Amino acid sequence: MRIHRKNTIAAAVVAATLSLGLTACGGGGTDAKSAESPGAAKAPSAAASQPASDTAGTGGTAGTGGTKVADPAASKGKTSTSGGSGKNSTGGADSSKVPACGYKDVRITAAKADETPTEHIVLTAKNTSGHSCRLLQYPLLAFGDIQTAKDIPAVAKSKPATAIVLQAGAPAYANVRVGLGGAHENNKVVRSFNVNLFAADGPAEGSVVVTAPAGGLSVDEAAAKTGYWTYELRNGADEF
Numbered sequence: 001m002r003i004h005r006k007n008t009i010a011a012a013v014v015a016a017t018l019s020l021g022l023t024a025c026g027g028g029g030t031d032a033k034s035a036e037s038p039g040a041a042k043a044p045s046a047a048a049s050q051p052a053s054d055t056a057g058t059g060g061t062a063g064t065g066g067t068k069v070a071d072p073a074a075s076k077g078k079t080s081t082s083g084g085s086g087k088n089s090t091g092g093a094d095s096s097k098v099p100a101c102g103y104k105d106v107r108i109t110a111a112k113a114d115e116t117p118t119e120h121i122v123l124t125a126k127n128t129s130g131h132s133c134r135l136l137q138y139p140l141l142a143f144g145d146i147q148t149a150k151d152i153p154a155v156a157k158s159k160p161a162t163a164i165v166l167q168a169g170a171p172a173y174a175n176v177r178v179g180l181g182g183a184h185e186n187n188k189v190v191r192s193f194n195v196n197l198f199a200a201d202g203p204a205e206g207s208v209v210v211t212a213p214a215g216g217l218s219v220d221e222a223a224a225k226t227g228y229w230t231y232e233l234r235n236g237a238d239e240f
Contacts, residue, residue: 095163098134100199103206105129106166108139108195110176112213117181121217123174123195123210125229127166135164135172138228140196140203143178143219144188150221152176158227158237175227175238179220187218 106125113120123139138158142149164172179185196207227238 095134095165098132098163098165100204101125101127101129101133101135101166101197102199102204103197103208105133106135106197106208108208108210110210110213110217112217113175117179118218119177119179119181121176121178121213122233123176124171125166125174126171127168130168132165132167135166135229136198136200138198138226139174139176140198140207141176141224141226142194142196142207143190143217143221143224144193146194146207149194150224152221152224152226155225155227155240158230158234158240160228160230160237164229164231172229172231173233174229175233175240177223177225177240178217180223182220185220186222187220189216190219191216193217193219 105127107128108123108125110121110123112118113122125135125139127133127135138154141152143152144150158175166172179187191212192209193212194207195210197204199205225240227233227240230238
């Protein structure tokens with residue numbers, strides 16, 4: 001009996017020893033898996049590791065889905081400007097620096113207005129000087145002897161807002177009323193007449209002799225008036 005008990009005890013000890021060894025081996029495997037698992041969970045994704053600069057365009061801000069959006073600040077201070085460059089509407093220099101047109105600088109012609117009887121003529125002054133010049137005020141007209149002819153007044157409403165600066169070859173115009181079309185006016189027929197110009201300080205020296213349109217002009221000096229020089233005849237301002 002003692003031998004059997006000893007054998008039983010020995011078998012129990014061996015079984016216990018084997019069981020402890022298996023437990024120890026199994027525990028080591030579990031610990032290894034646990035060590036690997038946290039490291040895998042903490043690995044950053046490709047999107048998370050991508051630098052912020054990869055989703056934003058150079059000189060811009062990041063838009064939805066990484067689209068490059070223009071940065072408003074990038075164009076700040078680059079506003080385009082156009083227009084004014086110190087020149088007038090004819091492309092000449094600053095009018096204050098342009099000399100006044102003299103009588104030798106322009107060629108003046110006259111044409112009857114399209115009306116019957118003729119009450120108006122249009123004067124055209126073309127710059128033939130080869131340089132820019134200012135055509136000041138209005139034409140000084142003399143329908144007859146230049147020393148004794150009646151002064152023809154100007155119509156104030158036709159005065160332009162800016163100086164009339166003529167480039168070489170450019171024209172300007174003035175509307176002139178020569179009568180009221182009445183049969184009993186104190187008219188005289190003229191075949192030519194004188195036109196004087198203004199200088200900066202008043203009437204200029206010299207005058208242009210202008211040939212009247214074909215057939216001559218029937219002029220009533222008492223009713224005659226002149227408009228100012230202008231780039232083009234205007235409705236209203238040059239109607240009188």
